[in-house]
Amino acid sequence: MRGESVFPQLEQLLPLVSKPIQYVGGELGATVKEWDSATVRWALMYPDAYEVGLPNQGVQILYEVLNEREGVLAERTYAVWPDLEKLMRANGVPQFTVDSHRAVGDFDLLGVSFATELGYTNLLTALDLAGIALMARERGDDDPIVVAGGHAAFNPEPIADFIDAAVLGDGEEAVLEITDIVAAFRKEGSPGGREELLLRLARTESVYVPRFYDVDYLPDGRIQRVVPNRAGVPFRVHKRTTMDLDAWPYPKKPLVPLAETVHERYAVEIFRGCTRGCRFCQAGMITRPVRERSITTVGEMVKQGLEFSGFQEVGLLSLSSADHSEIGDICKGLADQYDGTNVSLSLPSTRVDAFNIDLAQELSRNGRRTGLTFAPEGGSERIRRVINKMVSEEDLIRTVVTAYTNGWRQVKLYFMCGLPTETDDDVLQIARLAHEVIKSGREATGSREVRCTVSIGGFVPKPHTPFQWAPMERPEVIDARLKLLKQAINADRSLGKAIGLRYHDGEPSLIEGLLARGDRRVGAVILEVWRQGGRFDGWSEHFSYRRWVDACAATGVDLDWYTTREREEAEVLPWDHLDSGLDKEWLWKDWQDALTEYEQDDCRWTPCFDCGVCPSMDTHIQIGPTGRKLLPLTVVST
Amino acid sequence: MSKRQPPGGQAPVVQRVRIRYAKRGPLRFTSHRDFARALERAIHRANLPIAYSQGFTPHPKISFSSAAPTGVASEAEYLELGLRVAMEPEKLREALDAALSPGLDVVEVVETNTTDSLAERLTASHWRIELPGVSPDALNAAVKAFLERTEILVERLTKQGRRTFDTRAAVVNLAPAAGPTGLTGSPCAILDLVVRQVTPSVRPDDVLSGLRVAADLEPTAPARVTRLAQGTLTPQGEIVDPLALDRPR
Ligand code: B12
Ligand code: SF4
16 A cells, blocks of 8 residues: 555564664654645655754755645655665565655655765665666656755756756745646646656746756767757756745754754754855855845744754854854844853854954853864965955964964864866965964964864866866876875974864765766766665765776766866856856856956955846845844743 | 853752653664653753753763663663752653653653662563564473573673673563564564563573573564563562652652
């Protein structure tokens, strides 16, 4: 029977696996509905382990938005670890939801949230365990419609064969519209089957259905064109933007897990979008324009979220939290309200200026000054101009020293390696900066206790950014540069001892690069890697570079061509038919500006620079100040 | 939100309560660590006036007296809370129960003024073990073989490494119980077990290992275990409710 619980079978396996609680559900805030009470049923998946996936805001929001609707049911499913996967295969237990332990194959839709491309192999495991054909074309009328969402869905071409549809951008309204289309279609008796339903979705112009587009290639392998192969299917599919975040104050009932997860806190997005224009940042480009949640809504959400959940920590999320027009009042207001309680507040801001320290000081009023993070991203002023991260060396050092003199002893500095036009010298400047920071810190504090950690990530060029044309650096070059950097940091023993260096090898980034800018031909690689046992590719202990390289060879895909090759202006990019609102000409101009080390301002504070998003998406910047303040809470002091 | 730190340090404990709680159904897979975290959150959610320890990182006054193994259900787990404002026990029970996930259930709350520790009163446990795919005859024979021995050595991986110890001596009572089918409806035998608290502790799975050693008893699927009671063992082999001494008479 559809919708029946598979828990009795699963229960037999749970004593045999590690951390069984992650498969049991039972979270506070979870919704369990009768199968028959709903006409449209969604399974929502975060394609990583429960401990990473449960806190995901995107899934929690969509879960709540859908379940609030009468006649709609949404449950969640996560990637199962290999130990359980093996047992499920041996015992015929299908991929299940954690809410009611229903088989994922029984649902009408399977929505998968991709924050990162490294979740693609886990999608295949879930489909296979669910008994859903891996190839979308082989699916029948009774199989779920597999919909991808999240940032990686802005170029879903590498998984085009495995998904039925993709949604670009914000999901709140999109999932409700899809629900309505499915409900109406079912009510009519599902005329024309799966194909017709997909056609109806595609005609909205905001749901991408890969099978309705043909991709033609040039003899040299580049794409010639991507064109619809059905009448009524749009040439371009547009991203969704949820305007007025005050009208969508989710999550209201945050999920509180029994199992331990990466974040045990109530997170509230204080705004969406970012217009700082860092050229490497896909998130910043594709979530424009900036839409702030007002100070009063933020205060209300924090109050209710904490009361509901019993969490002791609040995270004020966004892409650049210190940029909220009323961030000072938000931090001060919340710090006042929760003064003297066990509630701690965190602001994941990496802005490099003194203001950021003021905020951090406010938030750590009655706690310890553990660590503070800044992200200059580039080691030299030259490379910072290339990536449009406008921080002068002077500012950086002054900011870090201010942090030290205000009681912080440990500061973390984020950088990237492998950026366009980067030379050894740009990376070596990181060592000089770090030395300078420690030296000035020791002087200012008179203490030798000050420390900094230099954390380095590999740069991966992403679609819909000015760097979408950029060549990636080879892993050997990156590894060699990092080695030089390490030597340079330790060249001064005394300073080197106060500096920690953390970095990743270049190899995983190269694969991420393949998946980020890949086209439909890369799907064969993903499938091959999965067949060879590829799972949990975001986890270094599970990731195998060899497996990806071998799979490329086996499928005839040239890894270098996709990653280290520089694209030309005229080249048709695999995602050109997917509209993030950004004007391709503007992106190209910004890429050229990058190469000439020319900076671009922030349109939040300075006039619009015509990136194209607002006019093409019919959106606009929504920011304060509202001038309102958070009132003291009436504390129920028992 | 409950105020944590009145000026001048932490408020003193004015009332101690002892709590019996149950771990039921799917939530029996909650580990002790998971439960401890969930409890702390539930306390905040229910806005209970929990007292905190002194010091730089104050901890809520919670002390656990027992922890059924992960995957084992229980009707009788115990803990004690220190409160900075006195509360009516039944009110506290309701509030805490409502704040915990269904399946983690607060069964009873009593105020205590006694000074002996709750843990000292827990000298034995009563378990019920469902054994899928085991026939009543096989079970009877295995129990007989087990009880006839004076010592049965088994191995278990403990935090200190692999250990070999006796499972027989700690067993006070082992008997097949009535009830032909388990919760899943498939045929299964049921065992009734009373074990004395010893070190290293003998757990139901050790007794199952003992049955394997003594009589080759092998269930077809993992056994399903429930702790029915815990308390002080009398010389007659009965288990006395550990909260009996605290309960108002
Ligand atoms: C908190 C956070 C984390 C946390 C928690 C992750 C989690 N489980 O959610 C931790 C620390 C674990 C983490 C890890 C990583 N993160 Co992170 N993270 C964030 C952060 C700060 C907030 C994410 C968030 O909650 N956003 C708000 C929610 C509501 O947005 P959303 O998830 O995109 O969902 C909306 C839409 O996308 C859409 N949608 C989403 N899913 C679906 C599904 C369907 C079917 C539909 C229709 C719609 C839809 O609807 C939602 C509501 O509108 C963002 C930055 C930011 N502010 O966005 C970075 C960010 C998402 N992370 C990023 C990265 C790179 C990572 C890592 C890969 C880092 C690394 N190298 O290890 C890992 C990957 C972890 C993993 N395996 O998934 C990048 C992604 C880059 C990009 N492509 O844009 C971001 C954008 C940061 C950045 N500026 O670069 N991250
Ligand atoms: S269109 Fe103009 S105002 Fe809107 S995000 Fe782009 S640059 Fe900013």
